[in-house]
Structure formats: structure tokens, C-alpha cells
Amino acid sequence: MLKLTLLALVVFSLFAVQTQKLRHAVIYLGAFSMSIAFVYLLYDAPDVALAEAIIGSSLSTILYLVALQKYKIFTIYICVNDTEIEDAHFFSGEKALERQLSKFCAKEELEPQIIYTVEDVHKLFEHPYAIIVTFDKQYITLYAHPENYKMQAMEQFLLDEKPVGTPYRFIQMED
Amino acid sequence: MQHLISSILIYLGIAFIAFGVIGIYRFNNFYPRILVASKVDTVGFLTLMIGVIVRNGFTVFSLKVGLLVIITLCINPLITHSIARSAYYSGYKIRKD
Amino acid sequence: MLPILLLIILLLISSLRILIGPTIWDRMLGLNMVSSKLIMLLVLIASFRQQTFILDVSLTYALLGFIGMIFMSLYIQGKGRF
Known part of the structure; x- marks a missing residue:
């Protein structure tokens, strides 16, 4: 159960690094933050999982999109x-x-x-x-x-x- | 008895979700895919949550799960509508009239 | 424990849609499906372990994932402007 989720983590982070289009990288990072919050939960750290859910799924997505506004x-x-x-x-x-x-x-x-x-x-x-x-x-x-x-x-x-x-x-x- | 009913409901919910997952690979257009995914996913969510509520009985746990069900019933169609609207207004049109 | 394992396998299969989706809206659809399956998974784990605080995490997921997805679709609809 844990190993399957760790596999998903590796795949998402590799895709987020290698892609050329920045908006795709934002979506991959959203999926990555969801999986890593679940991994934190499986390692018995629900407080870290809560913080990761708040930061990763809303705040960092919005920050990345605001930064991407500078691109034409x-x-x-x-x-x-x-x-x-x-x-x-x-x-x-x-x-x-x-x-x-x-x-x-x-x-x-x-x-x-x-x-x-x-x-x-x-x-x-x-x-x-x-x-x-x-x-x-x-x-x-x-x-x-x-x-x-x-x-x-x-x-x-x-x-x-x-x-x-x-x-x-x-x-x-x-x- | 309570345990048996809850197990049946949970497996039924997982079956619905599995149909939704098959649906997003079965169709090869965007709009049928989003139609299938939104409907079947919401039904599966509802069934699985009812199974969990039956398993726990009337406790604080069930109250929180009920709150989650109400929130997701509002949110899930909104997200799907927002994605489909974004695709339609961007001019992504798949079929000639 | 079997429902959790089945749900994780379904989550991995539906996350394949994020990786191969031809258009960007397909990727967003895949992200939506992954997040909804993750919420179900958290509720199931909380139910099996009898730990109520995991439900708080799943509530946070539901509400904040909503905000993120709405922002993303508005960004793409407005051609790079909110």
C-alpha cells in the first residue's frame, strides 16, 4: 500500500521536471502534493499531512498561476x-x-x-x-x-x- | 447484520467507481469522458459514504462523514462544470453541426 | 483492508489520465478524479482505524482542492489572466 503510493510520487515528480509546458507542471505538482500528503498520513504524521494539504493543493497552485501570468x-x-x-x-x-x-x-x-x-x-x-x-x-x-x-x-x-x-x-x- | 450491509454498500461503491475509471479510458473524446467521470464518481462516493455511516452507527464520526457528503455533493458537480465550461469557451469544439 | 487496496489501485489507474491526457482539460479531469478518490481513501482509513482526526484532513482536502481547481480552470479560460 505504501510502496504503490511512493511509486506514484516518483512518477509525478519526474514528469513535473521534464515537461516543457509550465502549466502542465503545475497540474503534476498538484497531484504530487496530494500523494505526498497521503504518504505523510501513512507514516503517522497527520499534522504534517494537514499542513501539506493546505499549502500544496491551494496556496502553491495559486502562487504558481499568479507567477505564470508574467508569461505571454x-x-x-x-x-x-x-x-x-x-x-x-x-x-x-x-x-x-x-x-x-x-x-x-x-x-x-x-x-x-x-x-x-x-x-x-x-x-x-x-x-x-x-x-x-x-x-x-x-x-x-x-x-x-x-x-x-x-x-x-x-x-x-x-x-x-x-x-x-x-x-x-x-x-x-x-x- | 450491520457489518454485512455496510460491507455490501462499500463494495458496491467501489464497483461504481471502477465503472467510472473504465469510462475515462473507454471513450476517446473529451466531453463524453467528463460526462461519465462526473456522474459515476459522485454516485460511487455517495454509496461508499453511506456504507461507512452504516458501519459506524450514530456517532460523531458519522456526523463528520455526513458533513463531508454534503460538501462533496455541492463541490463535485461545480468542479466538473467549471472544467467543461473552460474547455467550451476556449473554442475546443469536437464535432461539426 | 481489501477495499483500501482496491481503491489505491483505482487511484493509480485514474492518475494515468493525468500523464497521458492529450489536452490540458483532460489532465484537470484526471486531477479531479484523483483528489475525489483520495478523499474516499482517507475516510475509509479513518473508519478502519477509528481515528477521527483523519476526517479533518479529508475535509481540508475537499474544500481546498475545490479552490485550486476553480482557479486553474479560470486561468485557462481567461487565456492567462484571472
């Missing part, structure tokens, strides 16, 4: 052509482009938020976005927001990397 959020919408999104989309197909965009965000110290959607491009323009990616047979089109000043750097980065398959087309939207 880079919202990327990826339009999928099929009628329904399934889990298979997240592990293949558009994954290569997503990985390159994540790499770019890590290099420029941005926090990527990648959202897969089936919605039409024109409806997506109402949301706050940084980049919208659409796929068709000839091009991969990247629409950039008018105030997106990272577009030049991203164009350069994507052209230097290994191409995904179809050529890119960059469109800077206007007001």
Missing part, C-alpha cells in the same frame, strides 16, 4: 478537417507541426496553448488568437493576428526546420 500566452488554434476529433489526432498527423511550434515557443519564452477544433476559420477570428493553422491539399496556411509581432521570427524558424510535407503559406491579418 501564445494561443494556437489548429483546424482539423474531419467531422469529429478523436484521441488519434493528438498522437499522429498534425503532431509534427505542433511539435515544431512548441519548440519555437520554448525558444522565444512563450507559453503555448494549443487548441484543436473543427470550427470554421471565420468563426475563430472572433476568439482571441495568435495563430490559426488550417490544412488543405496544397498549403498549410497560418493566419496571424494583426498585433502578432513574433510572426517574422516564426516564419524564419519554420523555414529553417525540416519541412512537414506541404509548403507553408503565411498570412498576416489586418484590422
Whole structure:
């Protein structure tokens, strides 16, 4: 019983260290603090468990999120052509482009938020976005927001990397 | 007798929770997954807590467990609603109309 | 003791959803499930050992986990602002 929980502790802490996206690390740390409070309880230290529950699950989560506000959020919408999104989309197909965009965000110290959607491009323009990616047979089109000043750097980065398959087309939207 | 009823209720609750855990791997979309997880988890929680209350009889322990049941019945749907709302307003849409 | 062991195994299986979940909302769903299972586990342990103070820990878990999850989902919905 104790050993299983200790195993979970190791796994969560390793994932929290190795991940590139900081908001995922916050979630892993939440799970980590829950498991470690349970371990304290099994070691007959309920007062420490109480303190860990208070600090770990609410206070440190909120503190980390407030600190993450300093990071710029880079919202990327990826339009999928099929009628329904399934889990298979997240592990293949558009994954290569997503990985390159994540790499770019890590290099420029941005926090990527990648959202897969089936919605039409024109409806997506109402949301706050940084980049919208659409796929068709000839091009991969990247629409950039008018105030997106990272577009030049991203164009350069994507052209230097290994191409995904179809050529890119960059469109800077206007007001 | 009391012990037998409480054991049956506790195992029934664990069975409900196990169905919920199967459900989050059975479906391969986000919205069905959160639907299954929230409903079945709350039912399992309720059954298991009733089992614990029956096991202990009318004591201070049971009073505290009852308080916990009331709090969780309010909180669990709120959390699930908040997550689903966050996904919907961010534009994460999985099916074309 | 058997219900506790079963519940710990279920907790570990559902915590796999935190690690593999494709989107960030899946991870939050997994965190919610893990925390609710942990509350049940604490109540069961308190019932088997007849120790009332463990219930206080589980009450604290329930209330403070709620606050943390609500803050996290508001943060993601507001694109990085509260």
C-alpha cells in the first residue's frame, strides 16, 4: 500500500521536471502534493499531512498561476478537417507541426496553448488568437493576428526546420 | 447484520467507481469522458459514504462523514462544470453541426 | 483492508489520465478524479482505524482542492489572466 503510493510520487515528480509546458507542471505538482500528503498520513504524521494539504493543493497552485501570468500566452488554434476529433489526432498527423511550434515557443519564452477544433476559420477570428493553422491539399496556411509581432521570427524558424510535407503559406491579418 | 450491509454498500461503491475509471479510458473524446467521470464518481462516493455511516452507527464520526457528503455533493458537480465550461469557451469544439 | 487496496489501485489507474491526457482539460479531469478518490481513501482509513482526526484532513482536502481547481480552470479560460 505504501510502496504503490511512493511509486506514484516518483512518477509525478519526474514528469513535473521534464515537461516543457509550465502549466502542465503545475497540474503534476498538484497531484504530487496530494500523494505526498497521503504518504505523510501513512507514516503517522497527520499534522504534517494537514499542513501539506493546505499549502500544496491551494496556496502553491495559486502562487504558481499568479507567477505564470508574467508569461505571454501564445494561443494556437489548429483546424482539423474531419467531422469529429478523436484521441488519434493528438498522437499522429498534425503532431509534427505542433511539435515544431512548441519548440519555437520554448525558444522565444512563450507559453503555448494549443487548441484543436473543427470550427470554421471565420468563426475563430472572433476568439482571441495568435495563430490559426488550417490544412488543405496544397498549403498549410497560418493566419496571424494583426498585433502578432513574433510572426517574422516564426516564419524564419519554420523555414529553417525540416519541412512537414506541404509548403507553408503565411498570412498576416489586418484590422 | 450491520457489518454485512455496510460491507455490501462499500463494495458496491467501489464497483461504481471502477465503472467510472473504465469510462475515462473507454471513450476517446473529451466531453463524453467528463460526462461519465462526473456522474459515476459522485454516485460511487455517495454509496461508499453511506456504507461507512452504516458501519459506524450514530456517532460523531458519522456526523463528520455526513458533513463531508454534503460538501462533496455541492463541490463535485461545480468542479466538473467549471472544467467543461473552460474547455467550451476556449473554442475546443469536437464535432461539426 | 481489501477495499483500501482496491481503491489505491483505482487511484493509480485514474492518475494515468493525468500523464497521458492529450489536452490540458483532460489532465484537470484526471486531477479531479484523483483528489475525489483520495478523499474516499482517507475516510475509509479513518473508519478502519477509528481515528477521527483523519476526517479533518479529508475535509481540508475537499474544500481546498475545490479552490485550486476553480482557479486553474479560470486561468485557462481567461487565456492567462484571472
